[in-house]
Amino acid sequence: MKGHVPTPSDLADKMVAELFDGHPPDGGDRILFPGTGDGPFVAAVERYCEGHDLSVPEGVAIDRNPELLAEAEEQNGNVPVEFLEKDFLAVDASDFGQFNYVIGNPPYVPIEGLSEEEKARYKHEFRTAEQRFDLYMLFFERSLDLLADDGRLVFITPEKFEYTHTTGELRRLMTQYQVERIEHVPEDSFAGHVTYPTITTIHDRDGEETHIVRRDGTVDTVELPGDGSSWASTVRAGDTDAYDYDTGVTLGDVTKRISCGLATGRDSIYVQSAGEVPEQFVEEGWSYRTTSGKQLTVNDGPDSGDVIICPYDEHGNLVAEDELGVFGDWAELHREELESRSCVEKGKVWYSWHENPPMDDIYGVEKILAKDVCDPPEFWAERTGAVIPRHSVYYIIPENPDDLDTLLEYLNSPKARAWLEANAQKAHNDYYRMQSKLLKKLPVPETFGEKKQMKLI
Ligand SMILES: C[S@@+](CC[C@H](N)C(=O)[O-])C[C@H]1O[C@@H](n2cnc3c(N)ncnc32)[C@H](O)[C@@H]1O
Structure with a gap:
C-alpha cells in the first residue's frame, strides 16, 4: 500500500477542530478528503459537526486503494460524502470544482518508490516535483489548486518541507497563500514511526503572519520568507530543549x-x-x-x-x-x-x-x-x-x-x-x-x- 500510515482518531479530531476553528462550515460549503484511506477525517468531521450542532458539509473522499475506500464508506456511510476510487494526482478542478475545506494525511512516498513513468509525469505536471521530491509535496500542490477563495487546508506531513533544498518550490507556493499555523506535534504521534510530524494550516487569503507551535511547547508569530529559502531559522523548530541527547554515544x-x-x-x-x-x-x-x-x-x-x-x-x-x-x-x-x-x-x-x-x-x-x-x-x-x-x-x-x-x-x-x-x-x-x-x-x-x-x- 503506497504510503498508507493511518491517522489516530485523536489526531484527526485535533486537525478537524483546527480546520473549523473560527470558520465553521456553512450551508453549501464543500470539503475534500484527498488520500482518505479508511476515512479517519470523515469520521472526525462527523463527530465535530455532531458535537457542535452543525450539518456535515458535502464532500468528496478520494483514494486509489479500493479496500481502504470500501472500509471508509462502510464506516461513514451516513454522511453526504462521495467516496471515489481515483488517483488524486490526476484529478483537477474541472472534475469536482473547488472546495472550502481540504483535510488529510497525504502519502509519504519518496522518489525511489515511484516508477520512471510516474516520475516523468509528475515532473511535467507539478511545479513542486523538483529534485528528490516526495508525493506529499504534490498532494499539497494539487490540494491548493482545488482550494476555493477563502478556503482552508489542514495537512499533517513530515516537517522536512520547512527547510530542505528539494522543497524550495513548495515553500514558495505555500507563501502565495497565508500559512496560518504550523504545529510541530510529538515524534511518537504515529505509533511505530518516528516521523517529526507537523500540522500545517493554509488559508486562501492575503496575510503574512504565521503562528508557530514548537515541539517544546513554545509558540511564536513569525513572517516566513516568501522566496523559497529555508524556514529553519524563522521557525526554529530545532530547539535543543525539546530533545534528550544524553545517550553517551557520539x-x-x-x-x-x-x-x-x-x-x-x-x-x-x-x-x-x-x-x-x-x-x-x-x-x-x-x-x-x-x-x-x-x-x-x-x-x-x-x-x-x-x-x-x-x-x-x-x-x-x-x-x-x-x-x-x-x-x-x-x-x-x-x-x-x-x-x-x-x-x-x-x-x-x-x-x-x-x-x-x-x-x-x-x-x-x-x-x-x-x-x-x-x-x-x-x-x-x-x-x-x-x-x-x-x-x-x-x-x-x-x-x-x-x-x-x-x-x-x-x-x-x-x-x-x-x-x-x-x-x-x-x-x-x-x-x-x-x-x-x-x-x-x-x-x-x-x-x-x-x-x-x-x-x-
Ligand atoms: C498516509 S495515508 C493516510 C490515510 C488516511 N488519510 C489517514 O489519515 O489515515 C495516505 C493515503 O493516500 C493514498 N494514496 C496514495 N497515493 C494516492 C494517489 N495517487 N491518489 C489517491 N490516494 C493515494 C493511500 O492509499 C493512503 O490511503
Missing part, C-alpha cells in the same frame, strides 16, 4: 572516519566535466567522479557530472613522474600554474595535491556527505563509493555499513539538526560550519552504540 564512536574532502589547490585545472575529459584518462583510470559542497546542494546529491583528474594510485600513493603517461603530458601543459600553488612552495611535488587522498578508506566505500558551510545542515548518501569528495565536503564513513540509512535518517532529523545548529561555529550570513570535531561530538541514539558493542564481543 557520531565519532560509531564511524570509521569523519573528514574533510580533498584539496587540489587548483580545482580549475584538476576538475572537469565528465563529458569533456579525454577518453584516455578514463580508460587508464586517471579520473574519478567528484562533487563539491555547492554541487551537493544544487544537485541534491553527489551526482555532479564532474570528474577529478587524479595523480594517485588506488592506495593513494603519488604516481612516479616517469610513470605518468597521458597524465604527465596533460599536466605539463599546466606546469607553471601548478607550480605556483602554495603546497608546491612548501615542498610538495609539482603535480601532487595538497594531501594524499586516503583511497583505501574512501574509494569503493559507501559514505555520507555534507556541505562544509550550510543552512540548514543537510546530509546525502553516496552509495556507489566511486565519488571523491572535494574540500568543501565532509564525508562520514559508518563503522558498520548496514547503519548508513538509519544514520542518514538521524543526521537529517530535526533532533540532530537542532544540536548541530546549537553547537556549530557560524560562518558568513549566519550559515553553519560543519567540522570534523563538531560532527564527531554529535550525540547519536544508543542503538548505534549497542550494535558496536555487540560487534566487539
Whole structure:
C-alpha cells in the first residue's frame, strides 16, 4: 500500500477542530478528503459537526486503494460524502470544482518508490516535483489548486518541507497563500514511526503572519520568507530543549572516519566535466567522479557530472613522474600554474595535491556527505563509493555499513539538526560550519552504540 500510515482518531479530531476553528462550515460549503484511506477525517468531521450542532458539509473522499475506500464508506456511510476510487494526482478542478475545506494525511512516498513513468509525469505536471521530491509535496500542490477563495487546508506531513533544498518550490507556493499555523506535534504521534510530524494550516487569503507551535511547547508569530529559502531559522523548530541527547554515544564512536574532502589547490585545472575529459584518462583510470559542497546542494546529491583528474594510485600513493603517461603530458601543459600553488612552495611535488587522498578508506566505500558551510545542515548518501569528495565536503564513513540509512535518517532529523545548529561555529550570513570535531561530538541514539558493542564481543 503506497504510503498508507493511518491517522489516530485523536489526531484527526485535533486537525478537524483546527480546520473549523473560527470558520465553521456553512450551508453549501464543500470539503475534500484527498488520500482518505479508511476515512479517519470523515469520521472526525462527523463527530465535530455532531458535537457542535452543525450539518456535515458535502464532500468528496478520494483514494486509489479500493479496500481502504470500501472500509471508509462502510464506516461513514451516513454522511453526504462521495467516496471515489481515483488517483488524486490526476484529478483537477474541472472534475469536482473547488472546495472550502481540504483535510488529510497525504502519502509519504519518496522518489525511489515511484516508477520512471510516474516520475516523468509528475515532473511535467507539478511545479513542486523538483529534485528528490516526495508525493506529499504534490498532494499539497494539487490540494491548493482545488482550494476555493477563502478556503482552508489542514495537512499533517513530515516537517522536512520547512527547510530542505528539494522543497524550495513548495515553500514558495505555500507563501502565495497565508500559512496560518504550523504545529510541530510529538515524534511518537504515529505509533511505530518516528516521523517529526507537523500540522500545517493554509488559508486562501492575503496575510503574512504565521503562528508557530514548537515541539517544546513554545509558540511564536513569525513572517516566513516568501522566496523559497529555508524556514529553519524563522521557525526554529530545532530547539535543543525539546530533545534528550544524553545517550553517551557520539557520531565519532560509531564511524570509521569523519573528514574533510580533498584539496587540489587548483580545482580549475584538476576538475572537469565528465563529458569533456579525454577518453584516455578514463580508460587508464586517471579520473574519478567528484562533487563539491555547492554541487551537493544544487544537485541534491553527489551526482555532479564532474570528474577529478587524479595523480594517485588506488592506495593513494603519488604516481612516479616517469610513470605518468597521458597524465604527465596533460599536466605539463599546466606546469607553471601548478607550480605556483602554495603546497608546491612548501615542498610538495609539482603535480601532487595538497594531501594524499586516503583511497583505501574512501574509494569503493559507501559514505555520507555534507556541505562544509550550510543552512540548514543537510546530509546525502553516496552509495556507489566511486565519488571523491572535494574540500568543501565532509564525508562520514559508518563503522558498520548496514547503519548508513538509519544514520542518514538521524543526521537529517530535526533532533540532530537542532544540536548541530546549537553547537556549530557560524560562518558568513549566519550559515553553519560543519567540522570534523563538531560532527564527531554529535550525540547519536544508543542503538548505534549497542550494535558496536555487540560487534566487539
Ligand atoms: C498516509 S495515508 C493516510 C490515510 C488516511 N488519510 C489517514 O489519515 O489515515 C495516505 C493515503 O493516500 C493514498 N494514496 C496514495 N497515493 C494516492 C494517489 N495517487 N491518489 C489517491 N490516494 C493515494 C493511500 O492509499 C493512503 O490511503
